[in-house]
Amino acid sequence: MRNSSSILANSREPVYGSRRTTHNLGEAAFAGACRSAARVFRHLRSTRLLLLVCLAALSAPGLRAAQVCRQLTLEEEVSAAREWRAPIGEGWVIRLVPIPPLQAGYTGWDLVVDRERPAGFPDALYLATPPYNSINQREIGTTYGLRAQDAIGWNPRSFRFLTDPAAFRAAKRDYDLAFQLHHDPAPADAIAAAVSRLLKLQTHASTGQLTILDARLVPGTADPAAFAQQWSRAASRSRYQVEAAAPGKSTARGQLRWMRFRIMLWLPLDWLMPAGVRAVQGPCGV
Numbered sequence: 001m002r003n004s005s006s007i008l009a010n011s012r013e014p015v016y017g018s019r020r021t022t023h024n025l026g027e028a029a030f031a032g033a034c035r036s037a038a039r040v041f042r043h044l045r046s047t048r049l050l051l052l053v054c055l056a057a058l059s060a061p062g063l064r065a066a067q068v069c070r071q072l073t074l075e076e077e078v079s080a081a082r083e084w085r086a087p088i089g090e091g092w093v094i095r096l097v098p099i100p101p102l103q104a105g106y107t108g109w110d111l112v113v114d115r116e117r118p119a120g121f122p123d124a125l126y127l128a129t130p131p132y133n134s135i136n137q138r139e140i141g142t143t144y145g146l147r148a149q150d151a152i153g154w155n156p157r158s159f160r161f162l163t164d165p166a167a168f169r170a171a172k173r174d175y176d177l178a179f180q181l182h183h184d185p186a187p188a189d190a191i192a193a194a195v196s197r198l199l200k201l202q203t204h205a206s207t208g209q210l211t212i213l214d215a216r217l218v219p220g221t222a223d224p225a226a227f228a229q230q231w232s233r234a235a236s237r238s239r240y241q242v243e244a245a246a247p248g249k250s251t252a253r254g255q256l257r258w259m260r261f262r263i264m265l266w267l268p269l270d271w272l273m274p275a276g277v278r279a280v281q282g283p284c285g286v
Helices: 027-044 045-057 124-129 147-154 167-181 188-199 226-235
Strands: 069-081 084-089 093-096 108-116 139-141 159-163 204-218 254-267 280-283
Touching: 045 124, 069 084, 093 254, 108 124, 108 159, 108 254, 124 159, 139 254, 147 159, 147 204, 147 226, 147 254, 167 188
Parallel strands: none
Antiparallel strands: 069 254, 069 280, 084 093, 093 108, 108 139, 159 204, 204 254
16 A cells, blocks of 8 residues: 655656666566556547557567676564664665555555655655556555455565666656646656556566565454465465454454565675675576
8 A cells, every 4th residue: 555645747758777687577567567557548548558558568678687686685573563674775775664554454564665865655666566556566464355364375575676766766757647646647648658668667677575484463354355365375374373353353354463574685786785784696586
């Protein structure tokens, strides 16, 4: 779950750059990104325009996966309603941010990669890990119909994130143009171009993976959603501790109360790590 904030659009043409290459745009991620694009173009009633945007992403020249990266491994824990953060070098931080409970009583955390001086929503991980405004691997929580045990069963979680500040700023401008509401909407071709650039972000983003090692949760009482059946079955093989809800406080989604996790990040080979943080050189991951 995210609360969007206004970001001023810039008329200069964004140019995305990166110091490493990653995997080609996957079919599942591509489909999800197109679903996000569809939300933008519904008001245009132009199937052809949406198709052109999706085809632009599909036909983007794929870059070969980098063979060697600097692998950073972090193993930590986080409690409900608490934030965890760690510097990863070159002015970037990775965070687990509590999901706002809102009226539905959501629990869990969003994975975020941002500048040390936060640039705000959307962050560098959100932008490079579509689909937007939908169920996603970057969100470990009781949102979008998931119960606490389903969220734990969805394990591990893979994601991508931007590491170039200029590319990050350009992507934020494109997201604002394509997905934020404006009193004077941009022309359709400008929106299509912005969405196309966003869909291509994964081709040059760094990769990461979060593995849930242990958890404490209050199980949800509802049946698993149809799309969550696999994660529900996987939860029975996952390590977590069941805690009782307060009398009369059981809920359909349950609660995530604590999580121990491992995060692995595959960064450019020339990446400058923070003081005291050690990384190893090896094959690039997911």
